[in-house]
Amino acid sequence: MSELNKKLTSTLEINVRFSETDAMGVVWHGNYLKYFEDGREHFGREYGMPYLTVAGHGFFIPIVHTSLDFKASVYYGQKIKVVTEYVPVRTAKIVFNYKVINLTTDELAAEGTTTQVFISQETRQLELLIPPFYQAWKDTYFNK
Amino acid sequence: MSELNKKLTSTLEINVRFSETDAMGVVWHGNYLKYFEDGREHFGREYGMPYLTVAGHGFFIPIVHTSLDFKASVYYGQKIKVVTEYVPVRTAKIVFNYKVINLTTDELAAEGTTTQVFISQETRQLELLIPPFYQAWKDTYFNK
Amino acid sequence: MSELNKKLTSTLEINVRFSETDAMGVVWHGNYLKYFEDGREHFGREYGMPYLTVAGHGFFIPIVHTSLDFKASVYYGQKIKVVTEYVPVRTAKIVFNYKVINLTTDELAAEGTTTQVFISQETRQLELLIPPFYQAWKDTYFNK
Amino acid sequence: MSELNKKLTSTLEINVRFSETDAMGVVWHGNYLKYFEDGREHFGREYGMPYLTVAGHGFFIPIVHTSLDFKASVYYGQKIKVVTEYVPVRTAKIVFNYKVINLTTDELAAEGTTTQVFISQETRQLELLIPPFYQAWKDTYFNK
Numbered sequence: 370m371s372e373l374n375k376k377l378t379s380t381l382e383i384n385v386r387f388s389e390t391d392a393m394g395v396v397w398h399g400n401y402l403k404y405f406e407d408g409r410e411h412f413g414r415e416y417g418m419p420y421l422t423v424a425g426h427g428f429f430i431p432i433v434h435t436s437l438d439f440k441a442s443v444y445y446g447q448k449i450k451v452v453t454e455y456v457p458v459r460t461a462k463i464v465f466n467y468k469v470i471n472l473t474t475d476e477l478a479a480e481g482t483t484t485q486v487f488i489s490q491e492t493r494q495l496e497l498l499i500p501p502f503y504q505a506w507k508d509t510y511f512n513k
Numbered sequence: 514m515s516e517l518n519k520k521l522t523s524t525l526e527i528n529v530r531f532s533e534t535d536a537m538g539v540v541w542h543g544n545y546l547k548y549f550e551d552g553r554e555h556f557g558r559e560y561g562m563p564y565l566t567v568a569g570h571g572f573f574i575p576i577v578h579t580s581l582d583f584k585a586s587v588y589y590g591q592k593i594k595v596v597t598e599y600v601p602v603r604t605a606k607i608v609f610n611y612k613v614i615n616l617t618t619d620e621l622a623a624e625g626t627t628t629q630v631f632i633s634q635e636t637r638q639l640e641l642l643i644p645p646f647y648q649a650w651k652d653t654y655f656n657k
Numbered sequence: 658m659s660e661l662n663k664k665l666t667s668t669l670e671i672n673v674r675f676s677e678t679d680a681m682g683v684v685w686h687g688n689y690l691k692y693f694e695d696g697r698e699h700f701g702r703e704y705g706m707p708y709l710t711v712a713g714h715g716f717f718i719p720i721v722h723t724s725l726d727f728k729a730s731v732y733y734g735q736k737i738k739v740v741t742e743y744v745p746v747r748t749a750k751i752v753f754n755y756k757v758i759n760l761t762t763d764e765l766a767a768e769g770t771t772t773q774v775f776i777s778q779e780t781r782q783l784e785l786l787i788p789p790f791y792q793a794w795k796d797t798y799f800n801k
Numbered sequence: 802m803s804e805l806n807k808k809l810t811s812t813l814e815i816n817v818r819f820s821e822t823d824a825m826g827v828v829w830h831g832n833y834l835k836y837f838e839d840g841r842e843h844f845g846r847e848y849g850m851p852y853l854t855v856a857g858h859g860f861f862i863p864i865v866h867t868s869l870d871f872k873a874s875v876y877y878g879q880k881i882k883v884v885t886e887y888v889p890v891r892t893a894k895i896v897f898n899y900k901v902i903n904l905t906t907d908e909l910a911a912e913g914t915t916t917q918v919f920i921s922q923e924t925r926q927l928e929l930l931i932p933p934f935y936q937a938w939k940d941t942y943f944n945k
Binding site: 384386387388402403407410419420445446 | 672674675676690691694695698707708733734
Binding site for chain 3: 531532534535536538539541543588589
């Protein structure tokens with residue numbers, strides 16, 4: 370199966386926190402980046418690639434790009450789910466797409482994407498080659 | 514002068530909060546949306562278009578799109594400035610571009626954009642026409 | 658059974674978010690108030706007294722007092738549980754005690770308390786008498 | 802002058818952020834701990850005891866206790882000031898009291914206190930004696 374066709378996704382349900390709402394009565398837009406992070410980490414736990422593993426191999430994986438589109442407000446007391454989809458790329462990057470669904474209304478609340486790179490914990494330099502531990506992880510899901 | 518060539522910008526200095534850093538020792542990426550918001554509101558105060566004015570005219574102006582590119586980490590104890598640039602558009606939208614500069618290192622830390630729309634506070638519906646109060650504000654800066 | 662002896666408690670497990678850590682590598686102290694809120698709302702759902710019910714009866718229940726003691730740090734990647742205990746009082750207040758346990762180390766990470774009062778949504782005035790809907794809720798658990 | 806009578810205070814004005822409000826339209830209670838932190842750091846800069854100095858001497862100074870009383874709501878668009886008062890104590894602790902004043906209404910919005918201790922960055926153990934660098938700082942303000 371081609372790397373570009375296979376999809377790995379993970380779904381996480383989240384109760385919206387009161388502290389995440391703003392004076393318009395809805396979730397403040399910046400908090401969706403927390404939901405994306407929740408989704409990404411849930412994906413990591415589900416597919417055996419948690420953040421801590423990355424740190425254990427000597428890398429940080431900071432986000433270098435993100436974009437978000439907001440489609441419908443989420444009110445306090447509503448429940449959401451984050452669907453996190455792994456997007457395979459051939460370079461030393463980790464890309465995810467996200468959809469936040471309002472489970473109370475069944476509406477798409479927001480969607481977006483993040484790109485992460487590998488930074489050496491020791492040198493704080495960008496790693497241009499795919500680290501072996503990460504290639505090994507990819508190989509378990511995307512056969513050559 | 515053409516609307517597309519004139520630039521309105523506003524600059525705000527911010528001390529990075531300890532609570533805004535994460536376990537990598539740098540500002541957590543999602544907090545840049547707070548800096549963008551700070552910059553946007555500072556722009557509004559400087560150019561006479563504060564959020565409260567918008568609410569007073571019966572509108573919310575939620576963010577419907579944002580994107581961010583992260584260029585260099587900002588560490589706790591460093592000071593930043595946000596340069597907010599108003600991007601004139603001909604539709605019923607408000608667009609800003611942002612640059613976050615690390616004043617300690619003189620590096621560009623991040624840049625991004627936001628798009629806001631007008632939503633009626635009463636009906637919660639999208640306003641497709643430019644509200645008169647906003648057109649009046651634009652006319653003071655961008656002569657026809 | 659006497660009101661003062663009976664204990665209602667609720668337990669919620671939480672994955673610590675990366676965004677909740679700070680540059681010391683541990684959960685930023687202010688975020689424990691989010692965990693308390695999570696615990697309080699979980700208690701509400703478990704015992705049939707959610708925030709939304711309160712709002713539906715015309716009241717806000719803002720926090721007027723809180724105190725927290727921090728006993729041991731919680732690191733990113735660790736899991737916690739919040740034990741929320743309802744503290745019956747005879748006045749128009751809602752009091753909870755909280756314990757945050759680090760499930761990875763079995764240590765007590767923090768403990769604290771919150772006091773909430775009833776504010777009329779209409780008048781924004783403090784309600785000195787116990788609202789009937791809340792007394793009814795209490796009566797189902799604490800028989801006279 | 803006796804150590805117990807002299808008062809060191811520092812005042813910082815803050816614009817309330819939209820992201821700091823909640824669905825009740827007011828500043829979410831947990832965000833006052835950010836204002837306390839802002840006040841504390843401002844105090845540090847004003848009196849020559851910044852966080853970074855502490856880290857440079859090999860210590861973390863985590864908060865081990867805090868308590869807050871909320872007196873009046875602060876709405877979005879209002880401006881506040883934090884008055885931070887250093888409370889001299891004879892043990893290896895740092896204690897501050899805080900008052901948050903709503904500058905728009907002249908009301909006391911909240912008051913509270915924090916206690917910090919010295920933790921060795923190397924051993925992560927509590928330091929029971931006052932570190933010399935901190936005693937030296939105290940001596941410049943509180944003559945024996």
